[in-house]
Amino acid sequence: MNYVGWIIINGSIATDKFLDYANMIKEAAVKQGITTICLKNDDVITLLCPKKSVVSSVADNSKLPDFAFFIDKDIYLARQLEQLGVRVFNSSKAIEISDDKIYTYQMLEKYRLPIPKTIIAPKKYHAESLSSNYIQKIIDHLGFPLIVKEAFGSFGQQVHLIHDIKELTSTISLIEQRPFLFQTYIEESKGRDIRVQVIGNKAITAVERRNSQDFRANVTNGGKMLPFTINDEIENLAVTAVKAIGADFAGVDLLFGSNNEFLICEINANAHIRNLYECTGVNSADHMIAYMQKELSQ
Template sequence: MKKTGWIIVNGNLKTDKFIDYAKMIQAAAIKRHIDISIMKNNDILLDLSDKQPLHLHKQTYTLPDFAFFIDKDIYLAQYLEQLGIPVFNSSSTIEMSDDKIQTYQRLTSLDIPIPHTIIAPKIYTKGVLSDDYLQSIIHKLGIPLVVKEAFGSFGEQVYLVNNVEELKELTNNLQGKPFLFQSYISSSHGRDIRLQVVGNEVIAGMERNNNQDFRANITNGGDMKPFTPDQKAINIAVDAAQAINADFAGVDLLFGPENSYFVCEINANAHIRNLTECTGVNIADKMITYIERKIR
């Protein structure tokens, strides 16, 4: 019997990147003779009191064999799971990956290397961090240092701070938002590695370099080249993906001193176009093959 699937996208994010990602996954599924549809999250009516689950406006849909989730609508992902639909990645994985603080807490509990990290105390609405507190941060991490908001994508909401005045101004502006402080890894300034993990395997890798910014993201003007990871990098990337129970993830590693690596970020919804074009590896095909094995 022919398998069916949904690709869940956010109906309000109409950027080319998200549409392209969904179409890459759809094309890979069609090659495997899977009947798959791209579904907008805001077209699906989640009526918790209705006996007929999942309406698309006036039409009721047959539930799919799986859902490929290109979104951060955790409530929808959880509801699909409650209906018994396998979701890739799971709601809990997407939720943890989306929150850098939760991610780093999980990684450090498993002794997976991350930069020296300090979580900022919660400020609910108004309030500032004291000068003594900020001086303690500088004493621990040095200057320059990195500040990251807990939520953000494409290298945004990540800041390089060069002195105490900048640190004070930035933290004052972040009132009410969860954020953290991290040591600045000078050996990885403007460069990092993106390794794509599917299951327990690294299937592709690229090095990103940016001469104009401390962040290596292609979105911020970086360039890319294929990268063949050593076993140490492979082990860290796979361990990091498995730490958040990811079926697949783009794991970003920083170059540490003396051939070491630090996990910078785990992307449960990593866009794959750049990595596919850079390496020649059809990552969408690998993902769909993995899903087929899981739901068989």
């Protein structure tokens, strides 16, 4: 069957990086006989109506796709397509969980998967800091240095390394009403982590990211990538993590803990794949299309 799919990117950040990701998926689809149309989310109209809800695109006002591949976090659009019977990769729920780091850690903890010691900050309605008693309890549990991480953010930009109480209270105030968490700092993983690309039940490739100038290993912060050999322990941990958030595929970031233990740092349901391809020679797009074709045929 010749499936037709939409590749959805965000219209407000349709940069070369996102367009390149979309093109990689489109080229992989062509090789496997699948037709795709790349659309910005603002190319799509979502009409909610008691008699008949409609999602239509500027490309074709009448026909819904067989599937949608989201390089975006527009949960509402993804959910509406699902309600109209379109198979969405990744699902709206998986995107929602992955986009929210607090939600992600809660799901990982639910399945008893290894994560750094984490405390969810209480919801605030004003920008002022938390009470001195609460802050002292955070220090008692985690010590210094510690990590303050906002629930929403990308490329490590909303992750803060905190060395003392002055930095802690200042950072909390700057975050204002946005949700965030406190986390123990994993010294063993300073400036380094592992990114594992999972598709279905298999980890298909991995890289080690190293950054000698920053505690964060992200390539966007100056980190470098090296191919990393996946063993059974890493594959089982990464695949289980992706299943815990209900994703079809994702990039799982693992920290190096003490006693050779790996800890799950984050799960990215919209992980870019160009750097992985250039570092390892593995084109994740080919594997993603093969996985989607198998899922659609069931």
